[in-house]
Amino acid sequence: MTQIAFVPSVSRRRFVGAASAMTILSIAGAPMEVARAAAKGTLRFGLSSFPPSLNPFEYSGTAALTVKLVLYHSLLSYGADGLVRPELASDYKQVDSTTYEFNLREDAVFHDGSPVEAEDVKFSYESIGAQKSTAYLRQDFQIIDKIDVTGPKTLRLTLKQPNAVFSQVLASGYAPIVSRKSAASNFIGAGPYTLQGIDRGSAITVKAFPAYYRKDLPKLEVIRFVAMPDESLRMAALESGDIDIIEYVSTQNMGRLEQGASTHAASVDGPFMYLLFNTKEGPFTDVRLRRAVSYAIDRAAVSSFGFSGMGKPIDGLPVPTDPAYDPSLVKERLAYDPVKARALLKDAGVSNLTIQLLSTSQYAQHNDTAIVVQQNLAAVGINANMRLPDWASRVSLGNEGKYHLAVQGTSGAYNDPDAVTGYIGGGQPASYTRPFGYENAELDRFLDEGRREMDTARRAAIYAKVERLAIADVPIIPLIWRPQVWGVRNAVKGFAPLPGFLSFQSALKLEETELK
Template identity: 40%
Template sequence: MTTKMNRRGFLATTGAAAGALGFLGKAAFAQDGGTLRFGLSAYPPSFDVWASNGTAAGTIKLMCHRGLLSYDKDGVMQGELAESWDVGEDGTWTFKLRDANWHDGTPVTAADVAWTVTEAQKADSAAYLQGQLATITSIETPDEKTVVMKTDGPQAVLPNWFAHYNMSIMKSGSERDSMMGAGPFKLVSTDRGVSLSLEANTDYYKEGMPKVAGVEAIVYADENLRVAALEAGDVDVVEYVPWQAMAQVGDNDSLQLDTTFGPFMYLTFNGSKPPFDNPLVRRAVGHAIKREDIAAAAFYERGAPLEHLPIADASEFYNADLANSWNYDPDKAMALLAEAGYPDGFDCTMLSTAQYGMHQSTAEVCQAYLSMVGINVTLDLPEWSTRIKKGNEGSYDLSVMGTAADNNDPDGLANVLDGSLPAAYARSYGLETPEISELFKKGRAIFDAEERKAIYKELEQIAIDTAPIMGLCWREQGYGLAGNVSGFSNMPGQLTFYSGFTLEEAMLG
């Protein structure tokens, strides 16, 4: 039986129908809450609020900024600067803003939201969601607390865009790298490459938050030093606990290990030139690699092979009949290479990074297996900011990438798969995906659950056939915490990189 879902039913499933949160007013602070010391894996390459520059940058931005919406610790959408949101029968979305102030004490208004969206829509904005935002055709502000967005067609997933950590609202006229936001902390000082200091925003709109007086974010690019700093008590929280150290942290009675399963490793391709402009070659790469060895070498058995699109088996959109479509089959890989005109293989360069051990180890396993089918890979392993730059510029033949979907809806994979979006390091360079792009567009316009399942299954089959990316491995993602830290949480599944949201609730003692 087909289940029909109207707009109101769809809203209920996203949390929007109960969008208003019971925030009780301005924060009441415990000024003796202490300073939380957070061990970052990298110094943010940029503070551009709407650009994607990795988890470390996202964590800092989430301390200073807030969007219209966010997710709670269980992954349910909730209000932030918007206290409620609704969609009309004509597909128009309306957001009602709560009382909130910018760090400079001035009120957050509907005009700020309209300016933010208009700026992020611009082709040169470098906004992670620029392509999606371009579908918003008008923004009306009938009063200071109401924002009305009209789109070029129904957009069932529009709230997900405004819950994304790269879509914070900015004060009208701000520079894109301004850290003057409406979030729980204010950036006080920076020591480039070393640390960042933040203090509590005493005018934050949530009562009793943040719960610490400040955060000192300290960079430990070396993953072993990051763990050592946690064990020594030099920091209270660290991101990216290396997989080889997870048991060590988890078994330490004075520490806590908070992990989730959802991020994934995959390959992107430079589709602007041979040989990876050919889908047969891209599929050959997938069949040449034994993914169990990546799980073992890079993730110390805290990973699992990924031989299809990264849709978890617990998802209602999971298709068991497609789960092994990119299975390890070296004979098939060599047959595909021969069919593509490369019976003797070829030489190429694989971009990765030495800054994160799992990226380098994944690249090394791929290099070894590809050599067995005649693809001779030279590794390029720069530090993270250079890796991002090269990825954005297409300065590679194929590359190792690791991320999570933007959210737990299949549309959250658009920024990995949709070649119609502006160039970005998280997806293949110069590779057009017209059928996939059209199906994403179709899926966004549908509110019926069963219709959406059919659309995304068709999309997955086309992706398997054309390989705009190549799935490699699911992975666990972990934060390490001192025993006296509470409140902070590793958010579930694909939302793990949103975990910086919960720093407003972190406590010491």
């Protein structure tokens, strides 16, 4: 199988039960502490937005995932090398092409003190795959045929068909194991930290879980996640020492961090910027107009204006470093060509088209990309009215399909070409990360074939077909690869981004992070 994102101190308020709009973690019970080195220090982490939800199964942005990854853990996970490793499972084996057996850690307990058992795994996976589930990985979990609990700490998963990326799906931060005692608004996890309090709209505080199963981890006693939507304020807080780590640093500020006496930049390539369409209603139900937009966009200008020239243009699907990427498709890709864009608009009988372009003012990468897109579209006769709300509103508007064209940045769920299913595959809940209303049965068939095929060469041939269809139908317009950058004070040790598409799950390293 191929292993292919400062506000002043505020008072703490506790939010418990369903009365809170936030999904929060139960910390009832008092698990016995295990012998370990004492966690020390408080790390202050500057988030780019306040998490709209802490529901462990739903996609609610990278800032939210950063918090969720310290509260909840999955059956499998990723090491620093990006390879799958056991997490709540002590070990596992693939018995045949469709059968997996897992042994659970004997020392893993939930935050209420109850042991992590096979029935909890079954409960979690059935919750994710339920018919009315809003889980990000709901579609991925339809592959599971049976979940057999063979003992308190053992289980067997049987798939409906082979799946080349199944272990990576189980390692996702969106596939955590929660206690079967969990309620819809009160999930109980087994991560290295427990939720201590939420200052609504401002900050979230977590504290080291004394019964965490990894010896001498976590190293920090407290992490305080502070919402700081303005990057300039995040930078100032980091440089002054009021904050220890910040996320979503623009490329324009990387040099400033490296030149600072007490700061540095931690970065990795992996996320990408792209455009997505409302294909359910409006002008972009016409594929000719979608193709015209692709030809109209100067990806090099997006890189230059929004990313200091550090973004690498993408003309096809965002898998160019993968063996599945087929160079023979270069001539078919819809690269920058405004003449062809105008010709397609004329062929469609369209002139003086006005559209709604959705982005956000909260992230420089999104705002700057939207500016270039607006200018490029104007050059071919499309007037784009920009809508730039805050991030939470951007998410809601995207989920509801209230746009014609939208700017988005994301990363695949795992380092495999199958990750494209997450943003072009059909049969999934509406999401601001996917083109609204898009369905293509032929594309879904090839995606399914690629997921079932275990041979690398045959998979590459299948994903070439996927890309050819995506080029023809244009559900999204990939623009550039971009660096994902964190600003880190030099006193922080042990934090490093995970590689490639896994960069958004880099908070897994926070359990090893410490202050020196």
